[in-house]
Amino acid sequence: MKRGPLGDTGLEVSELGFGAAPLGRLPRGGERRGIDAVHTALELGITFFDVSPFYGGTVAETVLGKALRGVERSEYVLATKVGRYGEADFDFSAGRVTRSVRESLDRLGTDHLDLVQCHDVEFGDLGQVVHETIPALRALQETGLIGAVGVTGFPLPALAYVVERTQVDTIISYCQYTLQNRRLAAWRDRFARHGTAVITASPLSMGALTNRGAPSWHPAPEDILRRCAEAAALCRDRGEELARVALQFAVNTGGFASTLVGAADPEEVRRDVRWITEPVDDDLLRAVEECLEPVRDRSWPSGRPENQEPGGTA
Template sequence: MLYRPLGHTGLDVSVLSFGASSLGGVFRTTDDSESIRAVRTALDLGMNFIDVSPYYGATRAETVLGRALAGVPRESYVLATKVGQYGEGQFDFSAARVTRSLDESCQRLGVEYIDLLQCHDIEFADLNQIVHETLPALVKLRDAGRIGHIGITGLPLKIFSGVLDQAPAGTVETILSFCRYELNDTALDGLIPYLQGKGIGVINASPTGMGLLTERGVPSWHPAPRQMVEVSRRAVAYCQAVGADIVKLAVQFCVAHPAIATTLVGSANPENIRRNVRYIEEPIDFELMAQVLAILKPIHNHNFTRGRPENRDALIG
């Protein structure tokens, strides 16, 4: 496993990391014992960064992850969780709630310390509240030694500069972006020089675009417009026709970016975790990648967005 520095945090994280939303049964019905084996498999294979949230599975993901981490040396993994989102459409970024949220998460996870505490999906928040109330509360927790580092997460790219340009330097140390660096959308790449200039660690998630680049396809709730879905299906079909796995290509593509510290993959299936690790250890088929990128070119950087109107990215495509 290859490791990269996470910005200026001093943390070295595996280039492929464990997204624990799957432990909450948010994608399919899961068995907790299998989920626990998946976490242990990830750790055994060198994935040292784990990302979770109280929102995933209505706290189930944190609870199951806590059981999986019981007895595992605390210094052997980097643990990230989130504050601010607690249920479908339920957001509370007040200082009192995020402080209490840390206590609740630590209890479920069976730990006393969180390496990285992130504001979850801030596109649904008033960014002024994030800057002037939420982040100062997290700084107090960091100063008290309860957490190591502070991050922000979300889908629209504009939210990151919207906060980083206002918050005092060194307050936010990482960003977590999803669906904006993958085979069909590399818009995050344009933001990376700005983030590097501020010493921000970059966490990438959803290398398959939440199902766009999979044989199973997108779930019914997926927000992608019709053209994105149809062109993505053509890329999937091409890979199937030549006996290739587009998920492998998607994961390899993301991990290859040297400025992205880590890419999250989520599965409650131990064999899926083993498969993803094998993917990044195998050489990239650049000829195949060129063919797939050509198929996806009509929708390159086409996007979908969400959140409060002022926080949404302009739509392309």
């Protein structure tokens, strides 16, 4: 597993990161499987773990903490988030995020967090994130409780608005560098000018770029989902899995610090690591790209209306 620097943070992360959100959705009695998934990731060279108190209502943090118990702390990079605690429960106030960090430290069983991120900032007041949330995290950074400070979200203009107004070490944006939507690549230099490292997440576009297809709650417009389903059918007809093509594309062509993929099962982890090392089927990749061309770089709104284009476009 390749590793590289996470911008100027001094951290080194694996090219494939472990997205721990599925640990918050484990079925009854499934905790052991989730813990085994984390251990498998470590064995295969994945060193970057990203979680949030929002995932499963703190369950994901608790399970991840159990899984990492006894693992040498220097062997992994641990990231969590603040500000989002439920579907509609957002609180980016200094007091709440300060408490949130301390609560996460307890659940994760560690004395420090390598990266703490403001979670889905497009649902909050961006001015508050700039002038209150990030300064509160910087204050915690001075105590040694946290290392780097970042922001996450979907609309790239919202992330840029924050990055351009205060020091931000990292950003995570999901579904913005995939076979269907590559907009994040066009914004890379804009973030880099401010010393901000870019992490991409959900290269399978929250399930849309899989043979199984998008879940019923997927927010993408119907024409995007229809084209993704056609790409999946194309792969099935060739005995292939669209997720394999999508993951290989994101990791091999993105050039981002790390690509986060959700997992809660050891076999899923092994499969993902195997896929990124296998040869790319260039003919299949071209066929899938042609299928998705009519909806290339299309996305959807997320968060408050005023946060869709607060800082202009790239």
